[in-house]
Amino acid sequence: MTVGLLLRRMKSAADARDKRQANGMPPDNWIYVQETDVRIGRLQVFNNWSPAMVADPSTIWLGLEYFCSKDDDLWSMNDDRFVDFAVAELEKIGLVDPEDVIDANLVSRP
Numbered sequence: 001m002t003v004g005l006l007l008r009r010m011k012s013a014a015d016a017r018d019k020r021q022a023n024g025m026p027p028d029n030w031i032y033v034q035e036t037d038v039r040i041g042r043l044q045v046f047n048n049w050s051p052a053m054v055a056d057p058s059t060i061w062l063g064l065e066y067f068c069s070k071d072d073d074l075w076s077m078n079d080d081r082f083v084d085f086a087v088a089e090l091e092k093i094g095l096v097d098p099e100d101v102i103d104a105n106l107v108s109r110p
Helices: 014-019 079-092
Strands: 002-007 030-032 042-045 060-065 101-107
Touching (some): 002 079, 060 079, 079 101
Antiparallel strands (some): 002 101
16 A cells, blocks of 8 residues: 655755755655554655656655555555554654645555
C-alpha cells in the first residue's frame, strides 16, 4: 500500500541541510526506513523522479510504501485512518510536521 502525501516542506536534520532544498526535500528518489518503531518500509520522493510529477515545484510529493498482505491490520484500516497513521509515522521519525500536509491519497493493490 502507498500513501501519497503532498507537503509544504519536510524537516531536516542540521547535518543534512546542506544537501536538501530550502523546503527540506532530500536529494534521494527512495529512502529505506530502518527505524523499528514504525511500519513504513520505503519513502519515495516523486519530485526527484521527475519535476513533471509535481504541479508546484515548491511542494514535495511523497509516496510512503507499506509492505503488507491482504489479511493484516494495515490492509483492513479505512483510508482516512491509514493516512493519519502514515503522517503520524513520519512525524514520529522527525521528517514532517502534520500541519505541512496539504493533501493525501491512498493506493492499495491486492
